[in-house]
Amino acid sequence: MKLSILDQSPVLEGASSKQALEETIKLAKLAEGKGYHRYWIAEHHGMPQLASPSPDILLAIIGSQTSTIRIGAGAVLLPNYRAFPVAERYHMLASMFPGRVDLGIGRAPGGSAEASIALAGDFLSKVNDxxxxxxxxxxxxxxxxxxxxxxAKIDISPRTIEPPHPWLLGTSEKSAVLAAEKNLAYVFGHFMTDSDGPKIIRKYQDLTENKKPIIVAVSVICGETEEEALQIAKEASTWNQKATSIEVDNQNNDMFSNMIIGNPVQVKEQLQTLQQLYQCDEFMILTITSNYQDRKKSYERIANIFL
Structure with a gap:
């Protein structure tokens, strides 16, 4: 089973946006050293708690400071753009880092309604397109x-022999059907939804003629002990409430309902159980903690279990 990382470049308590981006670069280098398969950067706009509105810029830096790990967007929020500049930018990355570049595609707004209007005008019509x-x-x-x-008259330059590998990201049956219709590999955002993910993945597989790799993105916190992991998760909930403006009832563990939290043995067991449910090829792990050191240690522990 392959393991990868999804990084939202969180601006944690007391940190600056610059530090958040520096920590993302450090984590990408650590991920390569620990054997993670790919490292993706999420796209968000107008959100002070998340520091990466332009994954391609950050990926150029990460690519230059790593040598083997696959790098990519998770995801380019396509309704915000025309297709041509996206293709140009990711062909450029693929020219710089041959055989290593992924292009995840999503249709979420990635920010407030006002930010979406500032980016794309009529965002809803773009989603329909x-x-x-x-x-x-x-x-x-x-x-x-x-x-x-x-x-057909447009020449993309630079153009690569091996173009960036496209993926479609989603959390619904509609996105799975679209991925199958477009013959795209699919990433399911388990950490973002309470939908029946395994059923959605089965739908995708039934509609796909040629077997495509499947990634499931899941939120994980791995502590040295179960108690430590739970404490880290509770501390992180304060940051998440600020980032999402959603009130969370820690008493009922609402925030933790589809997270994997535990010591290394528990995390391994839970990931293996989830893999059996999804029959997926790869997990892409998102870890949000209240400080960067806890995040780093969690990813290290997970790597030590599997890689």
């Missing part, structure tokens, strides 16, 4: 527009 945007992006990535198409 998502299938067309994906088609355009794939044609740009693979240089295979029909000869009579206006965009």
């Amino acid at each position: 998502m299938p067309t945007l994906i088609d355009e992006l794939l044609h740009f990535l693979y240089d295979d527009f029909p000869e009579d198409h206006l965009y």
Whole structure:
């Protein structure tokens, strides 16, 4: 089973945005050294608690300071953009870091309604155009527009022999169906939803002609002991409430309902159980703690279990 990391570049208590970005780069280097398969950066806008509105810029730095780990966006929020500049930027990354670049695609707003309007104007209409945007992006990535198409005359430069590998990210049956229709590999955001993930994944597999790899993104906190892990999770809940403006009832553990929290043995057992449910090829792990040292140690413990 492959393990990867999803990083939202959180600005934790007492830290600056600059420190958050520096910690992301440090964690990516640690991930490569520990044997994680890929390192993805999330995209968010107008959110002071999250420091990366432009994953491609950060990926260029991470790629230059690593050598083997796959790097990518998790995800480019496609309704915010035209397909052409996205293809250009990720072809450029793939030219710099051959065989290492992923292009995750999502359709969430990634910020407030006001931020979405500032980015894309009528965001909802762009969401409805998502299938067309994906088609355009794939044609740009693979240089295979029909000869009579206006965009067939466009040459992307730099263009690579091995283009960035596209994935579709989602949390619903609708996204799974879209991924299958577009013949895209699929990432399911287990940590973001209470939906029946295994059922959604089975739907995707039933609709996909050729077997595609499946990633499940899950929130994990691994402590030296169960008590330590629970304490770290409770401390992190304060930051999460500020970041999401959602009140959380710690007494009822609402925030922890679909998280994996425990000591290394417990985390291993829970991930193995989840893998059996999903029949997935890979877990992409998101860890949010109240400080960067706890985050680093959690990822180290998880790597020591599996890698």
